Amino acid sequence: MKRTxxxxxxxxxxxxxxxxxxxxxxxxxxxxxxxxxxxPQGQGQHSGRGHPDGYCMVFDRSIPQGTLTAExxxxxxxxxxxxxxxxxxxxxxxDRYGLRIFDRIAAAEARHLTAVxxxxxxYGVSDPTEGKxxxxxxxxxVRAAYDRLLAEGKNSAQAALTAGRRAEQARIDALSQALxxxxxxxxxxxxxxxxxxxxxxxxxxxxxxx
Numbered sequence: 243m244k245r246t247x248x249x250x251x252x253x254x255x256x257x258x259x260x261x262x263x264x265x266x267x268x269x270x271x272x273x274x275x276x277x278x279x280x281x282p283q284g285q286g287q288h289s290g291r292g293h294p295d296g297y298c299m300v301f302d303r304s305i306p307q308g309t310l311t312a313e314x315x316x317x318x319x320x321x322x323x324x325x326x327x328x329x330x331x332x333x334x335x336x337d338r339y340g341l342r343i344f345d346r347i348a349a350a351e352a353r354h355l356t357a358v359x360x361x362x363x364x365y366g367v368s369d370p371t372e373g374k375x376x377x378x379x380x381x382x383x384v385r386a387a388y389d390r391l392l393a394e395g396k397n398s399a400q401a402a403l404t405a406g407r408r409a410e411q412a413r414i415d416a417l418s419q420a421l422x423x424x425x426x427x428x429x430x431x432x433x434x435x436x437x438x439x440x441x442x443x444x445x446x447x448x449x450x451x452x
Contacts, residue, residue: 308426325355351447
């Protein structure tokens with residue numbers, strides 16, 4: 243539980259203090275016209291298996307299990323809540339603003355959550371997101387971070403994009419902290435893939451905010 247709180251606290255803190263973020267005006271429909279993709283017009287194409295979120299996180303089920311400490315199992319459970327936070331947040335912003343970037347990255351986060359749930363089941367760890375409605379979380383710090391980011395993003399489409407950058411940077415920091423000392427091959431692969439995916443999402447949001 244100590245690591246769970248630490249992981250959640252890293253997300254909550256990062257959601258507020260993820261650094262100075264540049265804000266520039268965007269059209270309500272997104273660059274390139276209504277329903278524009280993740281990458282603004284003229285900014286080039288995404289990379290990674292043809293998915294418009296920039297990188298499709300792939301979990302290799304053939305990678306063997308290892309051994310997790312109780313603390314590492316708690317961190318794995320916390321990772322599921324972080325993926326749910328991102329999925330729920332971006333889905334809410336997609337409904338509010340109609341920016342395709344939020345639809346696409348929310349779909350990517352849903353795939354990430356499925357991968358984390360697969361690994362949770364492998365290790366017999368309870369899924370804290372099971373049965374939870376959108377915006378509902380088992381961890382109080384995660385719930386507070388979600389509420390804060392959601393409120394911030396309701397100010398404007400630009401504010402929502404900035405909130406997305408904050409959320410991605412916070413999860414990058416938390417995943418980076420979870421890797422040292424981790425030896426289980428499948429969990430290392432999971433976290434490494436998640437980390438690369440979040441870095442691509444952060445870059446995508448960056449292209450929309452300038």
